[in-house]
Amino acid sequence: MIWNKIGYFLIAAWTTVSFAVSTSYDDFRTPKTILFSVAFGGSSHVNWVLNIMDELGQRGHHLIFFPTASLAKETGREDHVKFGKAYPRVETILAGPSLVAKHLEKAKRLSSGHPDPLALDIGFREILGTDYAEQFRSHRKIIDERNIDVVLCDHLHSPCFQAAQAAKIPAIITIAVALTPDAAASFINNEAFILSDSTTQYESFFQRFYKMFILQSRLLRWKMGHSAHNLEEQQRALGLEPHRGLHPSNAWKNSLKLVNNVFGLEAPRSMGPLVELVGPIMPNEYQPLTKELKTFLDSHHKVAYIAFGQLSQATTSDIQLILTALLDNLQHRVIDGILWATVHAKEQFPNYINGSHTADYSYNIAELLEGNHPSIRFVPWAPQHAVLQHPSVAFFVTHGGAGSLHEALSSGKRLIAFPFFFDQHANARNIERSGLGRFLDYKTSQHNANKIVRQVAMDEQGHFQANVDRYKALIQIHGKHGAIRGADLVEEVAFMHRDGLLPHRYEASRDMPFIKVHNLDLFVVLVVIILLPIWAIYKLLQPSPQKVKAE
Numbered sequence: 001m002i003w004n005k006i007g008y009f010l011i012a013a014w015t016t017v018s019f020a021v022s023t024s025y026d027d028f029r030t031p032k033t034i035l036f037s038v039a040f041g042g043s044s045h046v047n048w049v050l051n052i053m054d055e056l057g058q059r060g061h062h063l064i065f066f067p068t069a070s071l072a073k074e075t076g077r078e079d080h081v082k083f084g085k086a087y088p089r090v091e092t093i094l095a096g097p098s099l100v101a102k103h104l105e106k107a108k109r110l111s112s113g114h115p116d117p118l119a120l121d122i123g124f125r126e127i128l129g130t131d132y133a134e135q136f137r138s139h140r141k142i143i144d145e146r147n148i149d150v151v152l153c154d155h156l157h158s159p160c161f162q163a164a165q166a167a168k169i170p171a172i173i174t175i176a177v178a179l180t181p182d183a184a185a186s187f188i189n190n191e192a193f194i195l196s197d198s199t200t201q202y203e204s205f206f207q208r209f210y211k212m213f214i215l216q217s218r219l220l221r222w223k224m225g226h227s228a229h230n231l232e233e234q235q236r237a238l239g240l241e242p243h244r245g246l247h248p249s250n251a252w253k254n255s256l257k258l259v260n261n262v263f264g265l266e267a268p269r270s271m272g273p274l275v276e277l278v279g280p281i282m283p284n285e286y287q288p289l290t291k292e293l294k295t296f297l298d299s300h301h302k303v304a305y306i307a308f309g310q311l312s313q314a315t316t317s318d319i320q321l322i323l324t325a326l327l328d329n330l331q332h333r334v335i336d337g338i339l340w341a342t343v344h345a346k347e348q349f350p351n352y353i354n355g356s357h358t359a360d361y362s363y364n365i366a367e368l369l370e371g372n373h374p375s376i377r378f379v380p381w382a383p384q385h386a387v388l389q390h391p392s393v394a395f396f397v398t399h400g401g402a403g404s405l406h407e408a409l410s411s412g413k414r415l416i417a418f419p420f421f422f423d424q425h426a427n428a429r430n431i432e433r434s435g436l437g438r439f440l441d442y443k444t445s446q447h448n449a450n451k452i453v454r455q456v457a458m459d460e461q462g463h464f465q466a467n468v469d470r471y472k473a474l475i476q477i478h479g480k481h482g483a484i485r486g487a488d489l490v491e492e493v494a495f496m497h498r499d500g501l502l503p504h505r506y507e508a509s510r511d512m513p514f515i516k517v518h519n520l521d522l523f524v525v526l527v528v529i530i531l532l533p534i535w536a537i538y539k540l541l542q543p544s545p546q547k548v549k550a551e
Helices: 002-023 047-058 080-084 104-111 117-128 132-145 158-166 205-223 226-237 291-298 316-331 365-369 384-389 402-410 423-433 446-458 463-480 482-496 520-541 545-550
Strands: 033-038 062-067 090-092 150-154 171-175 257-259 275-277 303-307 337-341 352-354 362-364 376-379 393-398 414-417 437-439
Touching (some): 033 047, 047 062, 047 080, 047 090, 047 482, 062 080, 080 090, 104 117, 132 158, 132 226, 150 158, 150 482, 158 171, 291 337, 291 384, 303 316, 303 384, 316 337, 316 352, 316 446, 362 365, 384 393, 384 402, 393 402, 393 446, 402 414, 402 423, 402 463, 414 463, 423 437, 463 482
Parallel strands (some): 033 150, 062 090, 171 257, 303 337, 303 393, 393 414, 414 437
Antiparallel strands (some): 352 362
């Protein structure tokens, strides 16, 4: 009897497994050639897309990474080609020289310190608009020669997008923040140069008025100027429909947008069917700690980690403010270690740091940079994820870039946000309002900076860490299958498009008159139906002219 039951159980199990295998079989898939091109930005523009590409490679597709404007060595920043080396399934082809290298002094001037947001936006529009024809042709060439089926274009890379359009193949836009018209709402700040906050909820009437009208008028003046006109001429000469902008988002209306973010970091609102939040996607493998860094972290218990990404450039006054606050808390034993990834800011460090009013000390910064202090390390670069994973790291002083936030929260680290430009300001405010840490403004007093570092480091009530742990769950839950979801969407585009278009995702309202979309005709008729009897009754109750005369 027992053996019969076991036999029935095994037969049922085999049948269930066989059914599951037979129903999950994919027979639609044929190999596609998929290109990813990026023109500008750091790892947050690249790594997560390469993760999606790697997943597509496991499904049998041929992948090409086409970094059009790799950041040259003379800039002191990461080369995009370097990111591709970790993905053997992805073929890397360097498209051309760096636009940043060609305009190095202008790029440094624009990104130094805390620039005017609109001036920065316009400045990079002009840099990215140079050699437009050359960039467009290089993309058309590789699309034609390698029979590309789908192109993934970084949102800053218009030549990539327009080359795909011209070839009538689908272009998918990759972006870290949903700055697109089909993700817009009246309360959302949806332009890069007004991203001091993600929404208008906490903005005054005058702030909203300034952003809505004054800043927009400044941008309009640029659009009527020589630089914008020159870009239009280049596009017309190539037979393209002209569009201007660092984010030519209106040109993307027919394209899918992959956003490496999640609600909670992205401001919640309704989005269109062509916007997909797939993040946060983070690399599966990370560079480990160097022997020196591991020894340093292992020998400490409460370390502050500081890094501002590949593009942000802290000024001497910024460094003075932050380093003084850190050293003050080191002196008071609130923290027992400082690890600072200086990247290209080493020359901006002051010569000396003197104690604030709460402590009497003086540090020779040149000696600290040489590694002569047992509790302080300055390194040109650090394997950030490995550092953040180390239990001795208590909190992270960051510029607030999307990639850094994802890594920090995934690792469960408290945050101090010191933003420089674009979405970093909005992220910093979100960090403070969500209780993940504090926003450290570069204009704040030294006393307040010291206090902010102390609050986050000590976290006496555990308030910051409790919120960070909640977000840690959010990031890990959504990140687990993010690359798989992204790859599914790329395949959807590859197998569903018609001449580069995705009609199955277009709203019916595209082909309907405005009046019908908003049911205005129904309301007009309803008003007539209501008013007509009232008018008729009114006319009936009025005495006739003959009766009035008779009386």
